[in-house]
Amino acid sequence: MHRVIQWGTGTVGSEMIAAILDHRDDLSLVGALVYSDEKNGVDIGTLVGREPIGVTATTDVDQILRLDADCVLYTPRTAHLDDVCRLLETGKNVVTTAFLFHPARIDAADRDRVRAACEKGGTSVHGSGINPGNLSGVLPLALSGMSRTIERITLQERADWSVYESTGITFDNMAFGQPVESISPTATDFLAFNSSIFTEQVWFLADALNADIDGVSATVEAIPAAEDHQIFDHLLAAGTTAGQRWNWSGHRDGETLIEIETLWTVGGEYPSHWPKPQHGWTLTIEGDPSMRTHFMSLASFTRNATIEEHVRSASVATGMQVLNAVTAVCQAPPGFATSATLPLIRSQTGFRRGPRTV
Ligand SMILES: NC(=O)c1ccc[n+]([C@@H]2O[C@H](COP(=O)([O-])OP(=O)(O)OC[C@H]3O[C@@H](n4cnc5c(N)ncnc54)[C@H](OP(=O)(O)O)[C@@H]3O)[C@@H](O)[C@H]2O)c1
Numbered sequence: 001m002h003r004v005i006q007w008g009t010g011t012v013g014s015e016m017i018a019a020i021l022d023h024r025d026d027l028s029l030v031g032a033l034v035y036s037d038e039k040n041g042v043d044i045g046t047l048v049g050r051e052p053i054g055v056t057a058t059t060d061v062d063q064i065l066r067l068d069a070d071c072v073l074y075t076p077r078t079a080h081l082d083d084v085c086r087l088l089e090t091g092k093n094v095v096t097t098a099f100l101f102h103p104a105r106i107d108a109a110d111r112d113r114v115r116a117a118c119e120k121g122g123t124s125v126h127g128s129g130i131n132p133g134n135l136s137g138v139l140p141l142a143l144s145g146m147s148r149t150i151e152r153i154t155l156q157e158r159a160d161w162s163v164y165e166s167t168g169i170t171f172d173n174m175a176f177g178q179p180v181e182s183i184s185p186t187a188t189d190f191l192a193f194n195s196s197i198f199t200e201q202v203w204f205l206a207d208a209l210n211a212d213i214d215g216v217s218a219t220v221e222a223i224p225a226a227e228d229h230q231i232f233d234h235l236l237a238a239g240t241t242a243g244q245r246w247n248w249s250g251h252r253d254g255e256t257l258i259e260i261e262t263l264w265t266v267g268g269e270y271p272s273h274w275p276k277p278q279h280g281w282t283l284t285i286e287g288d289p290s291m292r293t294h295f296m297s298l299a300s301f302t303r304n305a306t307i308e309e310h311v312r313s314a315s316v317a318t319g320m321q322v323l324n325a326v327t328a329v330c331q332a333p334p335g336f337a338t339s340a341t342l343p344l345i346r347s348q349t350g351f352r353r354g355p356r357t358v
Contacts, residue, residue, distance in 0.1 A: 002330055003069045005031040005092070007083075008076035009039060009047055009057065011166050011312070012097055012129075016073050016319040018048045023349040027326065032057040033064045035076070065090050071326050074098060075319070077168055078190070081110055084125065088117035093124050093329050095322040099197050100127035101137070102204035103336045106196070118334045126329045126337040128345070129318040131157055132201040135281045135295055136260055137339040140205055143283070143291055150287040152256060153205060156277045158263040163311045167232050174244070176266045177236045183222035183244060195220075195248070202250040202258050208340040211257050213250040221245045229267030242267045245274055324348050 004020065004027050006013050013032075020027050032044045034057040043052035058064065064072075065086055071093040074084060079098035087094050100106070103114050103125065118124055128134065136155045144150065161170050170176050173190040175183055185195040199216045206213045223243030229236040236242060243265045250258040263274055270276075280296035297313040299305035325345045329337050339345070 001026055001028055002071055002326060003028050003030045003067075004326065005029075005033070005064060005067060005069045005072045006044070007033040007064070007072050007074045007087075009034050009044075010075065010077060011315045012319045013073065013075040014048050015312070015316045016075065016323050017044060018050065019316075019320065019323055019349070021045060021048070021050050021053065023352065024323075026348075029053060029055060030069050031055060031064055031067045033061065033076075034059055061086075070330050071095060073319075073323065073326070077166070077173065079193075081113065085113055085117040088114070088123045088125060089121045091121045091123060093326075093332075094126070095325055095329050096125070096127045097129040097133070097318050097322055098127070099193070100125050100336075101132040101197055102200045102207070102338055103127075104207070105200050105203040115335060118336070122334050124329055124332040124335055124337040126322065126325055126332075126342065128321045128325065128339060130297075130314060130321065131155065131260075131281060132197050132204075133318070134321050134339075135283065136198075136201045137204055137208075138345070139283055139293070139295070140285070141208055141340065143285055143293065144209060146289065146291065147285060148288045150209065150257075150285060152284075152286045153209075153258045154261065154282075154284045154286075155259070156261045156263065156275070156282045156284075158277050158279050158282075159265075160268055160279070161264060161266045162229070162231055162268055163307055165232065165308075165311075167234055170231070170266060171234050171236075174264075175241060176244070177234065177240045177242075180222040180224050180241050183220055183241055185218040185220055185246075191220075195246070198246070198248045198260050198262075202248050202260060204338065204340070205258050206250050211250065211252065213252045213257055216248055216250045219247050219249075223265075223269075223271045225267055226269055227267075231266055236267050242269055243271055243274075245271075320347070321345065 040059045045053040074096035195218045202216045222241045225242035246262045248260045249256045285291045299309035299313045
């Protein structure tokens, strides 16, 4: 039995709590860190519409640090390295959807701090999810097992964020609805942070596949909305940013070998000059042989589901990729655990009999 703490109970974190309570009798939830006063002191089961479990959520970080736990499921909207280092130092492994996808390539001082915290606590840290995560890490490596030569790997993510309920991420963090001139890879702390995690992911593939790249460059093109759009409680005004096309390109001798491109829109307008892959994720490996695969997640391919349920399926996938890694991360040697060093992460509960959640 592993004792786990959920840090952040938003869209992704809630799916993880529900999965633990409904399906994981090998995991025991011993705490939850929340940010909002309304959630402070509320039973963790109640937070996700389940029976109370007798453990309440808290906004008190020190209370969480004092808990005895094997692993923290770290899914806040904004990640803080200080928090993660304190968790690691106090003997708690960390799995996260927010950052640390390839800590070997983060800022050297930060990298050394994380490594020292892991050594002090005898712990490991693993960052993953969908993208960055499975589709830009595990899947390309899995497909590359069929490659003789590789010229270029491209992952394109096409997504309309209009029904993504985490509007704090859409508007506050990602700056949709702001003037187009204000969008750049370094414009705000969060945009720089966001750019850094995809840069890290390109490095991850480069290192895992011995691409020997010289560096990773980041660009973004911001597109203004032609008309107003109401997105939950936010008005995205005409003329403000409704599209962001990002590209992170890992190059060697001036040639791109590995790239991640995101084609993100809010409000449903789609620029006519952008490429038009299918919605979801398209992974292309140009080489011998050349391969392409398209990934999408839905609530179901057979049952009727609302658009909200379909969208939520991506949050389920994001959370499960790290929840399913908990046991392997707890068993890993202290330090950085990545998709290249951990065993293949697979479902711990997929076919097991248990309550069905719709
Ligand atoms: N790797 C991937 O593929 C992938 C995919 C999707 C999301 N993500 C990442 O996963 C994380 C969770 O995403 P989400 O969709 O669950 O986001 P979300 O719905 O916005 O919720 C995240 C949490 O942020 C908390 N929060 C509120 N104010 C905060 C603050 N000032 N600083 C830090 N956290 C604060 C909220 O607290 P309460 O607990 O009080 O509600 C909530 O639990 C984010 O970092 C997101 O970027 C990764």
